[in-house]
Amino acid sequence: MLPDLSPGVLLAGAVTAAAASLWLLLPRGAESRAARWLGLVLGAVALAGLVAAGRRLGSLGEEGVFLTVALVAVVSGAATIVTRSPVYSAIWFALSLAGVAGVLLVLGAQFLGVATIVVYAGAILVMFLFVLMLAQPSGLASYDRVSNEPLLSAVAGAVLLGLLSLSIGRLSSDASCCAxxxxxxxxxxxxxxxxxxxxxxxxxxxxxxxxxxxxxxxxxxxxxxxxxxAVDQVARLGGELFGRHLLAVEVAGVLLLAALIGAIAIVARGEAALEDDRRLAAEGSRR
Amino acid sequence: MMPLVAAGSTALLHNALLVGAILFALGLVGILTRRNLIVMFLSAELMLQGISVSLVAWSRYHGDFGGHVLVIFVLTVAACEAAVALVFVLQAFARTGRLDAAAWQALREATLPRAVDHALPASDAIPPRWPRLARAGIEPPADDAAALEREHV
The missing domain is CATH 4.10.860 (DNA Excision Repair, Uvrb; Chain A)
Known part of the structure; x- marks a missing residue:
């Protein structure tokens, strides 16, 4: 087992390793295989630290199920942001969604777990892939091979994660005081x-x-x-949604309609503006 | 269906909040660093997933449906956001021919310096591995003797 480390030290080490791993793995123009391997090893170390920082759930089965789906979600989430090709990025994101749906199912949100798969992976992600097919140049573009300030961003993410996990640890270590x-x-x-x-x-x-x-x-x-x-959980969720939150449901429907009309309007106007641009450019070249 | 872990379990809450925090931080790093507009939006969705996990964890802890309802609205707003944002991305691609956020740096403030890309190596040191598919639509060579032979009896 791990040597005796205080939770704070463990978390700090894990978060630092995660930041270094992200920095090594993010596209930086010039990559080397050594940097990639070091990044993967550091990522594994960070994951092990974060797993050790988690609480035990009781029985081995619950622990195993939660750990599996959480690791799938986190690892493929990390792969989403470090993969160079945006198509692979989208596919990793789909896998991350599957992991998140598993976490939601473990948390007892059956409807949301299924809705995440159906709505996100089935609809939104496919829309992303359509746009990628419409707009992706062949091969890797130059802007997929570099990133903005990878070091500073990794540090910022690590600081955020460290603060969040510290406050989460303090919050649930003595539930009677805070929760x-x-x-x-x-x-x-x-x-x-x-x-x-x-x-x-x-x-x-x-x-x-x-x-x-x-x-x-x-x-x-x-x-x-x-x-x-309980067996009727989804029914009770529906009752809550269409009872207490009926007005919000109506507002969400209006929002969806507005987004639909707005998207069509933007396309129409954009086409017109593009035509204008082309005509102006043609006139300019004629002169 | 038997509950896996009792409601109000602090350990489950702690672990689920940790997963949500990690997903949120990953999405933050992604949206700050990546330059491809699509990947930036994927990172934003990753942050939304982290939020959803946290909301549902609190909902489970308290034994009510408030978090669930909020996550349903998060899904709705994410769908709207993706629709409008992807239309913008397509328009931007039609203008510039690139999915590059830095292609729009003419919109930066006048006092800020222009971001210049450092020279990239002509090709990746580690070439990307694309999937290789077997050619389809070719008639396989017919071999009667092999077809009659069986490996296992």
Whole structure:
């Protein structure tokens, strides 16, 4: 196993290794095989550090499933930004989406896991690939072989990741101080407070009854809300979406329509402007 | 279906938030460094994925659907953004013939110096490996003896 390292040191090392690996792997014009291998090794070290910084989930099966999908998401996400060819980049992004969908499924978001695959990988990514086919010059373009400030950007990303992971670690190391209680726990606590005076002796029976009923319904509600993997989860998500958030759904529909019309308008105007440009250029050359 | 990990599990929340943070940081590095407009948009989508994972993790922790609903709207807005952005990219390509963000540096502020590319080596030190497909539509050589012979019985 790893030697005893404090979590902060472990995270700092992992994040530094990740930044160095990204810097070595990003397109920089002049590459060498040695730099690429060093980048891959440093990336593996960074991943190992980040895995060690994660919490254990309990059983080996859960751990394995989560680790697999999370590694797929992260590794192919990194490959998305370091691959030179944009087509390969898009395909790596599709694999990253598959990993993210797996993480969402482990988190109990069945609808979102499927929707990520269908909407992102099935629709948005295919649109990206269409544009690439329309607009990609043959072979690698010069701008795919260089990048803007790879060192500074890798450092910026590492600083952001370090700060985020530090705050995440502090947030969940003692949940009682920072994290608010779950809604289900709050409901149960409130119900307990409501019923505890009633359960004392010496109170009349009719004051006890509503309290007992409240406890029952509160526990039912708590059981309902606390189990995100219940059979009717997607149905309840739909109820929430079209009940509490109905107005937002309508606004999202208007946004989609506006984007559709806007895209068509931009194409039409762009064509007209291009024609104008060509005519002006032709007139200029004639003169 | 049995829940894998109990709701409100701090360990699951921690790990999922870590994954979301890594995806977000990767997307940030990508959008800062890459010059291909399409790859820049892919990096932005990667950042959105990180956000989605974090939102769903919090939603799981609290046992309600707020995060899920937000992620659905993130998906919607991402679709709109991709549609409009790709139209812009296509127009930019029609103007300049390149998918290069630096092709538009005439739009920079007047006080900023012009970014100049350093001389690139004529070809990559590591040539890209493109997939090689077998030629299709060719009649295979017919060999009756080989067709009758079987490797395994």
């Amino acid at each position: 608010p209680p779950t809604r289900a726990a709050a409901v149960v606590t409130a119900a307990g407070n409501a019923v505890s005076p009633g359960s004392r002796r010496g109170l009349s029976e009719d004051t006890m009854k509503p309290g007992a009923e409240a406890t029952g319904s509160a526990q039912a509600a708590a059981g309902d809300a606390a189990d995100p993997l």
